[in-house]
Amino acid sequence: MRAILLVACLMYAGAAQAGPPAEIMARGSVKAAVSPNYAPLDWRDPATGELTGFDHDLGNALGKQLGLTIEWVPSTFEQMIPSLETGRVDVILSAITDLPSRRGTMTFVNYYRSGPQAFVRIDRAAEFPNNAALCGKTIGASRKTNYAKEVATWSQANCVANGKPDIIFAGNDGPADSRLQLKQNRIDAGLQGNETLHYMMKLEPNAYVLVGEPLRQQLAGIAFPKRSEALRDAFADALRTLIADGTYHKLLDKYQLSTNAVSEVTIDAGQ
Structure with a gap:
């Protein structure tokens, strides 16, 4: 029994001391x-x-x-x-x-x-009181992300399943492109990680508002x-x-x- 306990203690100590590989x-x-x-x-x-x-x-x-x-x-x-x-x-x-x-x-x-969070121009805030208002609208987001799939999944479950038109996804080069397209009225809403939005809105105050909650976490x-x-x-x-x-x-x-x-x-x- 003592031998078993000794081995167990040594194994625990080795695990506790585990760190980066020797070559690192x-x-x-x-x-x-x-x-x-x-x-x-x-x-x-x-x-x-x-x-x-x-x-x-x-x-x-x-x-x-x-x-x-x-x-x-x-x-x-x-x-x-x-x-x-x-x-x-x-x-x-x-x-x-x-x-x-x-x-x-x-x-x-x-x-x-x-979480992918939708945002719109502040002058259109009244049109988008919640995420359901995105149904039938065009959302722009980076094509480098998995947001096209996220939007399609959310739209099927929350728009199409409730008899509302599907969301149209417009892939672009990233958040800066989304903001430009919003200003040009080429899309209705932008979509990007919610972790970036406070910083974005600080850079461009009184320009955008968030729509509802992130589509998912x-x-x-x-x-x-x-x-x-x-x-x-x-x-x-x-x-x-x-x-x-x-x-x-x-x-x-x-x-x-x-x-x-x-x-x-x-x-x-x-x-």
């Missing part, structure tokens, strides 16, 4: 892909050109907790996943949604909640290759520490993202 620790850094065009999570300070945002600050805090430097690798959204799969970067820390369809090659540490994740479970688990443990000591919530508050907080760290929990 020897290098002293983690290469993290970031697409700096998604404020307030990822963007460049217009005054200095330096990377900034919630992801940047959180990533550096996680690195410090792990005794590692985060080596940021700016990238386009389209390049991030191939870079992760081919080993050019170790992680993606750039507001990527944890989707089951992405888990063939990736695994995620879920670190904030998001999603989980964003720090993405790792499937083969990098040890590094993933080390980041998950570091994030748990930052939640416990208050750092995580201070950073969320700094970027007006407190409503996007997760209450616990999960792995591959996005739906």
Whole structure:
């Protein structure tokens, strides 16, 4: 019995001391892909050109907790996943949604909640008292996201099923394109992650209003290759520490993202 208890204690101690892989620790850094065009999570300070945002600050805090430097690798959204799969970067820390369809090659540490949120020009606010008013209208959003599928699913369940016309989805190049198309009356509403909207409305005050609630809730994740479970688990443990000591919530508050907080760290929990 004593021998069994000794083995169990040693196994527990080994698990408690688990950290980043030896090759990462020897290098002293983690290469993290970031697409700096998604404020307030990822963007460049217009005054200095330096990377900034919630992801940047959180990533550096996680690195410090792990005794590692985060080596940021700016990238386009389209390049991030191939870079992760081919080993050019170790992680993606750039507001990527944890989707089951992405888990063939990736695994995620879920670190904030998001949701596709519709918004309209303020002069049309009265036309859109709730999400149901979107039925039969044209919504613009980035074609790089899964929002076309999200809109179609929501529309079928909430518009078509109730005898209302389907929502028309107009794919575009991103949030800036949506705002331009709204101003030009080419679309009726824009759609983007609700985590970005407070920042957007601060930049353009009295220009837009939100419509109802997000169409659904999603989980964003720090993405790792499937083969990098040890590094993933080390980041998950570091994030748990930052939640416990208050750092995580201070950073969320700094970027007006407190409503996007997760209450616990999960792995591959996005739906």
